[in-house]
Amino acid sequence: GAVVSQHPSWVICKSGTSVKIECRSLDFQATTMFWYRQFPKQSLMLMATSNEGSKATYEQGVEKDKFLINHASLTLSTLTVTSAHPEDSSFYICSARGSEINYNSPLHFGNGTRLTVT
Amino acid sequence: AQKVTQAQTEISVVEKEDVTLDCVYETRDTTYYLFWYKQPPSGELVFLIRRNSFDEQNEISGRYSWNFQKSTSSFNFTITASQVVDSAVYFCALSEVSTGGFKTIFGAGTRLFVKA
Numbered sequence: 001g002a003v004v005s006q007h008p009s010w011v012i013c014k015s016g017t018s019v020k021i022e023c024r025s026l027d028f029q030a031t032t033m034f035w036y037r038q039f040p041k042q043s044l045m046l047m048a049t050s051n052e053g054s055k056a057t058y059e060q061g062v063e064k065d066k067f068l069i070n071h072a073s074l075t076l077s078t079l080t081v082t083s084a085h086p087e088d089s090s091f092y093i094c095s096a097r098g099s100e101i102n103y104n105s106p107l108h109f110g111n112g113t114r115l116t117v118t
Numbered sequence: 119a120q121k122v123t124q125a126q127t128e129i130s131v132v133e134k135e136d137v138t139l140d141c142v143y144e145t146r147d148t149t150y151y152l153f154w155y156k157q158p159p160s161g162e163l164v165f166l167i168r169r170n171s172f173d174e175q176n177e178i179s180g181r182y183s184w185n186f187q188k189s190t191s192s193f194n195f196t197i198t199a200s201q202v203v204d205s206a207v208y209f210c211a212l213s214e215v216s217t218g219g220f221k222t223i224f225g226a227g228t229r230l231f232v233k234a
């Protein structure tokens with residue numbers, strides 16, 4: 001099956017620094033990637049949708065200047081948490097759809113990145 | 119607007135019991151897709167099943183079965199003869215054709231504990 005690799009698996013950073021999370025599709029071209037955020041014991045909240053070569057579409061309430069998303073190629077999307085604060089500590093998960101763009105296609109998820117801001 | 123409701127926050131059963139996880143959805147679209155995903159303690163999300171709005175046929179896969187009823191907007195998931203390895207959080211999810219961007223919205227999840 002399709003593989004999505006997310007890196008790093010976990011990261012600890014100091015308040016005020018920026019952290020970059022990478023999401024790669026290893027065996028398919030991901031025209032659309034999604035970034036989700038999951039707080040402990042809560043659901044996945046969609047943060048943004050990114051299409052290769054264009055600006056990401058952010059969900060209401062998500063600060064686009066704080067969560068920078070770049071989808072420069074068909075196999076890589078990055079999420080940068082800028083000027084991180086402790087409240088940004090969370091589990092971030094990326095997912096991708098292949099170029100067939102079917103609504104019924106299941107999402108292929110990365111293994112997630114656990115971010116802790118101290 | 120689309121919405122997915124999983125009213126059961128946590129369920130605890132003893133091994134070999136059957137358990138049903140409920141999912142109720144809201145959508146204005148006539149074409150939509152429903153999914154179930156499993157999230158074990160390790161955190162990764164595992165795709166379990168997909169169902170489109172035109173296919174109400176129930177499905178069985180091993181110990182798993184799904185009951186899709188459009189009349190009640192429900193897509194319930196049953197695990198037969200549960201095992202400890204089934205312990206995880208289970209998410210029901212919905213994708214609408216009309217939202218564009220192929221967004222998938224998740225329910226709050228049901229945490230299943232299966233005791234030996």
